[in-house]
Structure formats: structure tokens, C-alpha cells
Amino acid sequence: xxxxxxxxxxxxxxxxxxxxxxxxxxxxxxxxxxxxxxxxxxxxxxxxxxxxxxxxxxxxxxxxxxxxxxxxxxxxxxxxxxxxxxxxxxxxxxxxxxxxxxxxxxxxxxxxxxxxxxxxxxxxxxxxxxxxxxxxxxxxxxxxxxxxxxxxxxxxxxxxxxxxxxxxxxxxxxxxxxxxxxxxxxxxxxxxxxxxxxxxxxxxxxxxxxxxxxxxxx
Numbered sequence: 001x002x003x004x005x006x007x008x009x010x011x012x013x014x015x016x017x018x019x020x021x022x023x024x025x026x027x028x029x030x031x032x033x034x035x036x037x038x039x040x041x042x043x044x045x046x047x048x049x050x051x052x053x054x055x056x057x058x059x060x061x062x063x064x065x066x067x068x069x070x071x072x073x074x075x076x077x078x079x080x081x082x083x084x085x086x087x088x089x090x091x092x093x094x095x096x097x098x099x100x101x102x103x104x105x106x107x108x109x110x111x112x113x114x115x116x117x118x119x120x121x122x123x124x125x126x127x128x129x130x131x132x133x134x135x136x137x138x139x140x141x142x143x144x145x146x147x148x149x150x151x152x153x154x155x156x157x158x159x160x161x162x163x164x165x166x167x168x169x170x171x172x173x174x175x176x177x178x179x180x181x182x183x184x185x186x187x188x189x190x191x192x193x194x195x196x197x198x199x200x201x202x203x204x205x206x207x208x209x210x211x212x213x214x215x216x217x218x
Contacts, residue, residue, distance in 0.1 A: 003215040008173050009186040009194075011214035016197035016207055017189075020045065021150045024055040025062065030154040033068050035115040036107065038150055039136065040072075040100065046143035047092050051203070057087030061100075069113040072104035099138035106136060124157050149199070153192040160191045162198070169198030172208045 003011075021028045026037045040061060044054035064083040066072045072080070080097035089096065111117040122129035126148070133144035145163040152159040162170075162179040176182045186194050201208045 003212075005175060005185045008175060008211065008215045009189065011211045012173065012197050012201065013186075013189055013193065015211050015214055016200040017193050019150055019153075019192050019196045020051065020055060020146070024058045026058075028150065028154055030116065032114040032116065035151070036068050036072075036113070037062060038147060039103070039107075039115060039133075039139070040066075042133075042143040042147040042150070043099065043103065043136065043138045044089065044096070045146050046138065046140060047096065049089065049091065053088045057084050057089035060084065060087040066100075069104040069107040072100055073108060075101075077101060096138065103136045103138070110135075119155060126158055126161070129158070149195040150192055152195070153190055160195075162191075162195055165202050166195045166198040169200070169202035169208075172201055173198075173211060 019028075021034075021038055021041060024037075024041050026034050026041065028034050028038060037058065041054065041058045044057050045051060047054070060083040061067075061072075061080070064075070064079065066075050066080065066083065077097050080100055081093050084090070084093040084096055107113055107115065111121075118132045119129065122132055130141075130144045130148060133139055133147055134141060136143070139147070145161075145165065148158055148161045149163060149166065152161045160179045160183045162182060167177045167179070167182075170182055171177045176185055182194075183191070201211060
């Protein structure tokens with residue numbers, strides 16, 4: 001007998017229910033510093049590199065004091081390269097260090113270093129907010145989706161933000177691939193946690209197998 005959708009969702013959250021921001025050490029709140037750190041993480045995750053390396057690099061940048069646009073812009077290019085390297089982000093460290101500096105300058109110039117102003121500019125228009133995010137060097141559509149998936153817990157009007165990658169994870173588990181139906185299948189799950197869990201399934205066969213095994217034994 002196949003497990004119920006509720007059993008699959010419960011297993012999914014038990015196995016994979018942690019946001020990437022949380023794993024990178026970002027306590028996400030609607031305040032300037034954690035929002036900027038999430039933007040940096042989204043940039044790092046959008047490159048073709050393992051997620052654990054991107055998160056380690058984000059932690060190293062933070063530990064080096066580069067937690068807001070002003071400190072990122074003040075850091076030298078070499079300091080950014082060194083922090084990325086300590087996190088294992090070596091293949092793209094030089095180009096990423098340049099992008100992070102340019103992005104910090106854009107955040108300071110356009111939003112006074114406070115991404116809440118970007119949010120205010122876009123209003124309730126999620127498409128406009130996504131377009132604002134893609135203005136940052138290196139973020140692009142993939143990085144914008146990552147940011148929006150993670151930030152929906154503190155910007156709730158975005159929810160449910162379940163992009164193509166999250167919906168791919170849902171299909172792998174036999175869950176609905178329509179955002180509204182998927183939310184009804186997981187009414188108690190924080191949307192950012194559900195989205196992150198589904199992405200982990202989409203990115204790794206082992207994660208999908210673990211969820212199925214756990215759901216089947218429930």
C-alpha cells in the first residue's frame with residue numbers, strides 16, 4: 001500500500017526540513033543584515049557548485065565581518081577571495097569576489113544597504129521583486145528563486161513560493177506539483193521549510209529515497 005500524501009510530507013520534513021539559510025548560520029529576520037546575508041548566500045548557491053561548499057563560504061564571509069553591503073564593499077578583493085577559499089569555494093572565487101563587491105555597491109546605491117527598501121519598491125508584486133533581485137551581479141533567475149524561497153517566512157505575502165526546482169522535488173515524491181494543492185497537502189509546514197525540503201529532494205536521489213523509505217515505514 002502506497003503511503004498517504006500526509007505520510008510523505010511528514011517524512012519529507014523529518015528528513016530534509018531545514019532551510020539553507022539556517023544551515024548557513026543565518027537567523028533570518030526582516031532586518032538589513034540577515035536579508036543581505038541571504039542575498040549573498042543566494043548568489044553563492046546559484047553557481048554550479050555543491051550546496052555545502054556554498055554555505056561554508058557564506059559562513060566564512062560572515063565570520064570575516066562581511067555581513068552587510070558596507071563591510072562587503074570595504075573589504076578588499078583579496079579578502080573576499082580568501083574568505084571564499086577558506087569555505088572551499090575555489091573554482092569561482094575570483095569572479096565571485098568581484099561580483100560580491102559590485103553587488104554590495106549596488107545595494108548601497110539603490111537601497112541604502114537595506115533590502116527592505118527593495119521589497120517596498122516592488123510592493124506586493126512578486127514578479128517585480130524577482131526582477132529587482134536579478135539586477136544583482138551573479139544572482140540571475142536561479143539566485144532570485146533561492147532568495148524568494150528562503151525569505152517567504154519573513155515576507156509572508158510571497159508565500160507559497162514554490163518554484164520549478166521545488167515542484168520537481170514534489171513530483172519525485174508523488175506529491176502535487178501545483179503550489180496551492182501542495183500547500184493544502186502540507187498545511188502546517190512553514191512554506192520556506194517545505195520549499196527547501198523539496199529542493200533537497202530535487203537535487204539528490206539519496207534524499208528522495210530516504211523520504212520514500214521513511215514514509216513507507218510510518
